Amino acid sequence: MTQDDPYLIGRSRQETERLNRQHQFYHKTIGYLLHPSITSHLATVPNPRIADVATGTGIFLREVAKSLPPTAQFDGFDISPDQFPAPETVPKNMRFHVVNAKQPFPAEFIGKFHVVHLRLLVCAMCSVEDWTTVARNVIALLKPGGAIQWTEGHFRAMLPVLRSSPVPAGTSALDTFMGLWINAPEMKDKMPLDISKAFGCLLRVFKELGLKSVMRDVVPSDRLGEWGRKEGTEVELALFGSGMSREEEKLLKGMGLGDEEVQLWKEVYPKAVQEKEEGAYVMFPIHVTFGFKPSR
Numbered sequence: 001m002t003q004d005d006p007y008l009i010g011r012s013r014q015e016t017e018r019l020n021r022q023h024q025f026y027h028k029t030i031g032y033l034l035h036p037s038i039t040s041h042l043a044t045v046p047n048p049r050i051a052d053v054a055t056g057t058g059i060f061l062r063e064v065a066k067s068l069p070p071t072a073q074f075d076g077f078d079i080s081p082d083q084f085p086a087p088e089t090v091p092k093n094m095r096f097h098v099v100n101a102k103q104p105f106p107a108e109f110i111g112k113f114h115v116v117h118l119r120l121l122v123c124a125m126c127s128v129e130d131w132t133t134v135a136r137n138v139i140a141l142l143k144p145g146g147a148i149q150w151t152e153g154h155f156r157a158m159l160p161v162l163r164s165s166p167v168p169a170g171t172s173a174l175d176t177f178m179g180l181w182i183n184a185p186e187m188k189d190k191m192p193l194d195i196s197k198a199f200g201c202l203l204r205v206f207k208e209l210g211l212k213s214v215m216r217d218v219v220p221s222d223r224l225g226e227w228g229r230k231e232g233t234e235v236e237l238a239l240f241g242s243g244m245s246r247e248e249e250k251l252l253k254g255m256g257l258g259d260e261e262v263q264l265w266k267e268v269y270p271k272a273v274q275e276k277e278e279g280a281y282v283m284f285p286i287h288v289t290f291g292f293k294p295s296r
């Protein structure tokens, strides 16, 4: 984490695997990669060009490419190249670029894209101004008529424990575990109680920036029943790997947790995993906000 890159999550090989697994969870739970209204728009374009901003491992582009013609072009942007796929593993029509989305994009990309996609930037955002700035910068990438889709997990609204037998108040390890990171000092500005100060501003901001047909889909993370409950919970728990390593301890301290909280964290992690095995899970709403740049 630096001032230019206040992203709190690591970029290890384990985290790369977690992001790829998380992609499948979001895709299946939401029910689409791109909203049907965006897919219909793309179907009218002979050589679509798609941008994925904060692309991470590029998994979204690699998956969406499967349903688009070989004449399509794909560009992934991220502030760090650490999780980009090896060049020899990606198709020729896919390129990756190091770009800070909080800064205006290079001129060569402005107005070039039919679709811009973003997902899960929350851990890199520090204020409502950050959301507005990134929205402005990425909307500038769109051609007239182009569409943007931005997905975020509403972790502040996470309901930590739902299980078959009731748990006495204050005794759930999963609840304690999730509460520790969501309420960590460094997370407060990233996930404020009032989400209109975070990704909740996107409906308003998209409209203010001139987009049309602005809409939001809200999907509960447990929509698919047992599979989704377990998978969503495992993907969140896996953010912290084994719950024990030095790397994870660094992550927790980076979130502003003190020694005692880190110690508590280590104690509750295995119990949280056990509770999950017994049917406890976390539920959070997933927000998908999208809109279209007016045609000329």
Ligand SMILES: C[S@@+](CC[C@H](N)C(=O)[O-])C[C@H]1O[C@@H](n2cnc3c(N)ncnc32)[C@H](O)[C@@H]1O
Residues within 6 Å of the ligand: 005, 007, 009, 019, 020, 023, 053, 054, 055, 056, 057, 059, 060, 077, 078, 079, 080, 083, 099, 100, 101, 102, 118, 119, 120, 121, 123, 124
């Ligand atoms: C949780 S990952 C999500 C990756 C991908 N969107 C996905 O859903 O699989 C967040 C990504 O945002 C990137 N990121 C953080 N700050 C950024 C910034 N200012 N500009 C561009 N990318 C950024 C991180 O490097 C990381 O790859």
